[in-house]
Amino acid sequence: MLPTVLILEIRRLLDAGGMSHRAIARKVGVSRTTVAEMARGRRGDFGRGPEERRAPIRHATSIPVRCPTCGGLVYAPCRLCEVREHQARILQFRRELLEPPRGPRRAA
The missing domain is CATH 1.20.5 (Single alpha-helices involved in coiled-coils or other helix-helix interfaces)
Structure with missing residues (x-):
């Protein structure tokens, strides 16, 4: 499982566009497959697939x-x-x- 910091960085770079999956993988230090699966939605942010997502990231707007x-x-x-x-x-x-x-x- 990837650390949250890496996941957020990959998501940010994918959303920004302008970089290939290979370039993102080199910059972050993960495999191209990981970046490609995240881009296609086959790999969730916190597990191997979207159905295995764990606790979501808490945003500043969420209220206990x-x-x-x-x-x-x-x-x-x-x-x-x-x-x-x-x-x-x-x-x-x-x-x-x-x-x-x-x-x-x-x-x-």
């Missing part, structure tokens, strides 16, 4: 809001609540695996 679940001041959606829900599901799954099955008791 209060999370209705935890009350924290966050950029929506609240990642902390998502992580807590995921951890709770994992713990519940582990408990279900470790608990012995509950069935009718046999008379001795």
Whole structure:
């Protein structure tokens, strides 16, 4: 994965025009394929493809809001609540695996 600084520089140079993909690749220090895939939209800014994009870059205009679940001041959606829900599901799954099955008791 490329650092955000390189991604932004590649995007800036692609948007400015006037430079070939090869020249941009040499200037930034990445492969031509990487620049070409970013130009075609086949490679997202933060992963291998647009569907794998991670957290977007926060602009100065984005405003944090209060999370209705935890009350924290966050950029929506609240990642902390998502992580807590995921951890709770994992713990519940582990408990279900470790608990012995509950069935009718046999008379001795």
